[in-house]
Amino acid sequence: MSIPLDRVAVVMMSTVGNAVHTLPVVNSIKAHRPDARITWIMQPGSAALVQGHPAVDEVVVVARKQGMAGFAGLRRELAGRRFDVALNLQAYFKAGVATRLTGAPIRVGYDRARARDLTWMFSTHRLPARPRGHVQDEFLEFLDFLGVPVRLEWGLEPTAEEGGRYAPLLPDAPGPTVAMVVGTTKPEKEWPAERYAALADRIAAELGGRTVLVGGRSPREEAAAAAIRSAASHPPLDLREWDLRRLAYLLSRSDVLVSPDTGPLHMGVALGTPTVSLMGHTNPKRYGPYRRYQELLVDAFGDPGEDYGVSAPNRAGRMERITVEQVMEKVELALRRYRNSSPDGQPSP
Structure with a gap:
């Protein structure tokens, strides 16, 4: 299956550690398709780490602690955007909601066994079932699914x-x-x-x-x-x-x-x-x-x-x-x- 990568939404809203593990995913997509526009949906605590990152074209911040009001704000923020594919790297219900709000016709998430909180319901496509692995390896599975070569690069080095x-x-x-x-x-x-x-x-x-x-x-x-x-x-x-x-x-x-x-x-x-x-x-x-x-x-x-x-x-x-x-x-x-x-x-x- 050939998946278009012109406009990609990446949903990973949680911890700094998971944001670090997400970076090889966005770096690999950008290296494979330099013209792809990558939008990362995340929460405020981790956003400063990747603002201005060369592989991230846009960061959309979710005020997740505001509950439904935060997701109402996300809906408004995403209303004028169009995505070809959304990648839900986070197996939690709220991440599933954020993935659905992208409106992407292709929404990729984990298989049912690994998708907690029924997040599999928000996906149109699911990764092949595999045993649990290191978090970084599980994130890299999304690249396999997309047919994108892995570049194990993070790009966190401080600027001049x-x-x-x-x-x-x-x-x-x-x-x-x-x-x-x-x-x-x-x-x-x-x-x-x-x-x-x-x-x-x-x-x-x-x-x-x-x-x-x-x-x-x-x-x-x-x-x-x-x-x-x-x-x-x-x-x-x-x-x-x-x-x-x-x-x-x-x-x-x-x-x-x-x-x-x-x-x-x-x-x-x-x-x-x-x-x-x-x-x-x-x-x-x-x-x-x-x-x-x-x-x-x-x-x-x-x-x-x-x-x-x-x-x-x-x-x-x-x-x-x-x-x-x-x-x-x-x-x-x-x-x-x-x-x-x-x-x-x-x-x-």
């Missing part, structure tokens, strides 16, 4: 203008710079603040490095940052601010990123920043770093010797298993292997 704007935040330093993310959307995914403090002290004492807090300013992040400052002899530089383009710059300037399962983790991997992933609550085979930096993953999700499946659900109380020693070993490995790496995240020869 952003580099000039944000450079004063992080002046050059003689030792390595290790960025740390302390907060996520779910407290079950977070690593204890006192262990970040101990890690910061070890990086300063043993590596002559500096640590930097990046991320947002939610109440839990504020509390964690305060606890780290109180406990650490070498407190990290606090550069948290929920400016996603600023965050991309800071991650690109860091030698190593230490992060639990949250959006900045996937941003770091996409940017080619060696990323030490702290995974315990969520399944790293489905939500962990994609392809890169697998040897830097600290896996507290599985038991020793366990061959868990990609569909294994969340597990409570596992983040406490991750020790400072384990994370420090991964930071040291990252610096040995990648500190002078190429921009695509490949180790030095």
